[in-house]
Amino acid sequence: MPQPKVAFVGFGEAAQCFAKHLAAQTGAPMVAFCQGKTNTPPYSQAFHAMAAGCGVTLVERLDDLSEADVIFSAVVVAVAATTGEAISRIVRPGCLVVDINAASPRTKKHVAEAVEARGGVFADTNLMGSVDLYGAAVPLYTSGSGAERFADIFGPLGFRIEVAGSEAGTAAAVKMLRSVVTKGMEALLVEALTAATLAGVREETMRGLCASMDATTFSKFLDMCVRSDVLHAERRAVEMDGVAAGLRELGFDPLMTAATAERLKVSARLGLREEFARRSGYSADDVLDRYAHMVSSR
Numbered sequence: 001m002p003q004p005k006v007a008f009v010g011f012g013e014a015a016q017c018f019a020k021h022l023a024a025q026t027g028a029p030m031v032a033f034c035q036g037k038t039n040t041p042p043y044s045q046a047f048h049a050m051a052a053g054c055g056v057t058l059v060e061r062l063d064d065l066s067e068a069d070v071i072f073s074a075v076v077v078a079v080a081a082t083t084g085e086a087i088s089r090i091v092r093p094g095c096l097v098v099d100i101n102a103a104s105p106r107t108k109k110h111v112a113e114a115v116e117a118r119g120g121v122f123a124d125t126n127l128m129g130s131v132d133l134y135g136a137a138v139p140l141y142t143s144g145s146g147a148e149r150f151a152d153i154f155g156p157l158g159f160r161i162e163v164a165g166s167e168a169g170t171a172a173a174v175k176m177l178r179s180v181v182t183k184g185m186e187a188l189l190v191e192a193l194t195a196a197t198l199a200g201v202r203e204e205t206m207r208g209l210c211a212s213m214d215a216t217t218f219s220k221f222l223d224m225c226v227r228s229d230v231l232h233a234e235r236r237a238v239e240m241d242g243v244a245a246g247l248r249e250l251g252f253d254p255l256m257t258a259a260t261a262e263r264l265k266v267s268a269r270l271g272l273r274e275e276f277a278r279r280s281g282y283s284a285d286d287v288l289d290r291y292a293h294m295v296s297s298r
Helices: 013-026 045-053 077-088 105-117 133-138 147-157 169-201 202-214 218-249 255-267 273-276 284-295
Strands: 006-009 029-034 057-060 070-073 094-098 120-128 140-143 161-163
Touching: 006 013, 006 077, 013 029, 013 045, 013 133, 013 147, 029 218, 045 057, 057 273, 070 077, 077 094, 077 105, 094 105, 094 147, 105 169, 120 147, 133 284, 140 147, 169 202, 169 255, 218 255, 218 273, 218 284, 255 284, 273 284
Parallel strands: 006 029, 006 070, 029 057, 070 094, 094 120, 140 161
Antiparallel strands: 120 140
16 A cells, blocks of 8 residues: 655644654655744755655645645644644645644634545544653544544554544543643642742652652542542632742742632532532542533533
8 A cells, every 4th residue: 555645734843753753664755844933934954954854855835735645734723723724725635634733622623624625534633642752652632534544544653543533623622621630730740849949848848749649540549639629629728728828928929829729619619518428429420520510500
């Protein structure tokens, strides 16, 4: 089976990683077009050389990608929608557009509609990790009309692809909500450890955090957090207001700590504590279903 003609719109870290991997696996020629803040036609010699090292030839017009069988959209979120619309105008019938941008579900659906209106197929594809950590083996979560085709073509080439269904936006929603946790944890940790440094207890704080987290699995920790939130959110909100006050005494602005207190107050205001306290047992799903019902009915 002949290798598909692969092109990239945007050629940053993720696109470079994928291109190097594909070059090693297939040796098939690839092309890329960039029009960002850093690299735009006419490209520098250094950028041409870097792309060539990835097995990629740079082109100076988007139209030069019109013969591609697969086009990866790999740009910054701010231009993901307009880039997707521009790509849709040059796709051939049957062309697979793989959108690896961290865009919203609505944006992914919009671009999918534009691509499909021109006879192409669309894979809403999301990196569920960092290429710095995983390289080309980064888990890819994908949905849309072209998701199965994306997996069929690139799975055998060493990409780790999980198909989430035929609707664009499904995979993006999971990525978006995963980011709430991963980026939120990053922000919380940076806040806590910066404050710990100011207080002169960084090493002790790190040991306390790591010891408790290393003692369990994340799935168990998640389950405990959700089940206990419905019972203890009000008390914990008061505690976090006190913590925020303590951080301010260190001369530190407790952005995440204050937001945590407000989030806990929202849970408490749902008024579900007594209902769950009377139950002999309940699951995290039970709590989340009630939270979602209360929020949607307001």
